Amino acid sequence: xxxxxxxxxxxxxxxxxxxxxxxxxxxxxxxxxxxxxxxxxxxxxxxxxxxxxxxxxxxxxxxxxxxxxxxxxxxxxxxxxxxxxxxxxxxxxxxxxxxxxxxxxxxxxxxxxxxxxxxxxxxxxxxxxxxxxxxxxxxxxxxxxxxxxxxxxxxxxxxxxxxxxxxxxxxxxxxxxxxxxxxxxxxxxxxxxxxxxxxxxxxxxxxxxxxxxxxxxxxxxxxxxxxxxxxxxxxxxxxxxxxxxxxxxxxxxxxxxxxxxxxxxxxxxxxxxxxxxxxxxxxxxxxxxxxxxxxxxxxxxxxxxxxxxxxxxxxxxxxxxxxxxxxxxxxxxxxxxxxxxxxxxxxxxxxxxxxxxxxxxxxxxxxxxxxxxxxxxxxxxxxxxxxxxxxxxxxxx
Ligand code: ADP
Numbered sequence: 001x002x003x004x005x006x007x008x009x010x011x012x013x014x015x016x017x018x019x020x021x022x023x024x025x026x027x028x029x030x031x032x033x034x035x036x037x038x039x040x041x042x043x044x045x046x047x048x049x050x051x052x053x054x055x056x057x058x059x060x061x062x063x064x065x066x067x068x069x070x071x072x073x074x075x076x077x078x079x080x081x082x083x084x085x086x087x088x089x090x091x092x093x094x095x096x097x098x099x100x101x102x103x104x105x106x107x108x109x110x111x112x113x114x115x116x117x118x119x120x121x122x123x124x125x126x127x128x129x130x131x132x133x134x135x136x137x138x139x140x141x142x143x144x145x146x147x148x149x150x151x152x153x154x155x156x157x158x159x160x161x162x163x164x165x166x167x168x169x170x171x172x173x174x175x176x177x178x179x180x181x182x183x184x185x186x187x188x189x190x191x192x193x194x195x196x197x198x199x200x201x202x203x204x205x206x207x208x209x210x211x212x213x214x215x216x217x218x219x220x221x222x223x224x225x226x227x228x229x230x231x232x233x234x235x236x237x238x239x240x241x242x243x244x245x246x247x248x249x250x251x252x253x254x255x256x257x258x259x260x261x262x263x264x265x266x267x268x269x270x271x272x273x274x275x276x277x278x279x280x281x282x283x284x285x286x287x288x289x290x291x292x293x294x295x296x297x298x299x300x301x302x303x304x305x306x307x308x309x310x311x312x313x314x315x316x317x318x319x320x321x322x323x324x325x326x327x328x329x330x331x332x333x334x335x336x337x338x339x340x341x342x343x344x345x346x347x348x349x350x351x352x353x354x355x356x357x358x359x360x361x362x363x364x365x366x367x368x369x370x371x372x373x374x375x376x377x378x379x380x381x382x383x384x385x386x387x388x389x390x391x392x393x394x395x396x397x
Contacts (some may be wrong), residue, residue: 001081001393002026003386004070004133006063008085008125010117011035017075020333025271025382027075031062036060041065045073059121063128082230084389086177086381087122089115089166090142097145099390100126100138102286107130108140110343114172114225137396146176147211147218148313153218154314171229173221175203179211181384182377183324187216188348189363189377197320200252200311202304203276203379204335206234206277212306212314220314222307224369228264231307234277237267239303279335286334301335307340312346322348322374324366330358330378336366340374 001021001276016028029050039057043050045064050069054061070076078189082167085100089112097102105126112119122140129138147155149157153172156164177200186201187194194216202210208231211221222230222238232238240263248254254262270277270301273296275285314318322343323329324336333355340350349371364375 002079016382082389084385089116095148097141141385146180147173149217171224177381178379198315201327204328208233212311233268301338325379
């Protein structure tokens with residue numbers, strides 16, 4: 001099938017057209033700065049790069065522009081067999097990918113309070129896609145769905161039960177599409193059935209999370225009610241004492257939204273280093289002696305190792321692999337090295353030569369021969385969305 005995958009965010013739309021037979025990406029692009037004055041489109045089609053700059057744009061304009069470019073480069077010819085939408089939160093309602101119906105749209109609306117920045121934009125994406133492609137089947141793929149197999153003792157918070165019963169306050173996790181894709185790929189790379197392996201997956205991009213996956217099912221994850229919990233990320237603090245809210249309110253008079261903003265946008269690698277949220281910049285700066293960058297990388301790796309060790313508890317047995325993925329996980333050498341060093345207590349030993357070439361000569365493995373396995377497995381969320389879209393469409397035929 002030829003599938004158009006859409007990720008409609010509040011100020012951007014990412015699109016990709018994939019062929020599910022060859023698993024090839026036929027074209028991809030990004031429209032940025034929706035809602036501000038310098039809207040722009042950047043797309044790739046083989047070696048061809050397409051750049052368009054606009055003025056003020058909205059989501060309708062952005063999706064029209066994506067459609068226009070895909071027509072111009074010939075990728076839209078003959079239409080699409082299906083459209084797959086990435087949806088950040090499906091709450092407890094959605095445990096798998098679904099065909100878009102009125103009821104499903106209503107379900108996504110009901111989850112808005114769990115993803116107030118994302119779900120409303122996704123709904124606009126669905127509406128605009130229905131306008132552009134009224135007869136093409138559309139499927140929604142949820143970032144939270146994979147984590148719905150977590151046991152109660154992992155997803156509940158230790159707060160009054162009433163808050164779960166009435167307000168659905170619990171841990172949901174995110175990045176589920178990536179953790180699911182990478183789990184299946186890891187089984188393939190280890191040459192073992194997914195239904196027989198226990199792994200910890202670490203998705204390290206701008207957002208970062210770990211998952212404990214046993215026999216293909218998620219048993220725990222580090223993100224919580226929102227993506228703020230858990231690991232240190234590009235601009236998010238990850239785990240922190242909730243009392244910072246009252247502390248900062250008393251000290252500076254900051255209100256909840258200001259503190260939320262600080263913890264989500266000004267913290268993490270950016271906050272610690274005072275330099276950047278980008279791991280590439282930090283690795284370069286730390287090599288030139290920048291103390292903030294050095295500390296940021298060290299804290300990132302220490303927290304990661306600490307939470308990986310926690311995920312091993314959720315596995316209930318020795319991991320068959322610890323898996324690194326995402327922009328940092330796949331590409332950045334020092335954070336992986338430091339993380340594995342912190343896992344010495346569990347018997348892990350890094351092999352610097354293997355790590356340096358990203359495990360490319362050893363099937364992704366970056367640990368020493370006498371160490372349990374840690375490996376790199378590249379993620380591809382768009383491909384999984386396309387494959388799910390195909391599967392859901394075929395199951396309704
Ligand atoms: P997103 O979560 O937005 O999809 P990515 O998965 O692309 O983001 O991850 C972005 C992070 O990956 C950034 O911190 C970036 O510095 C890092 N990264 C990407 N490529 C490399 C590279 N070649 N070397 C080191 N770090 C990289």
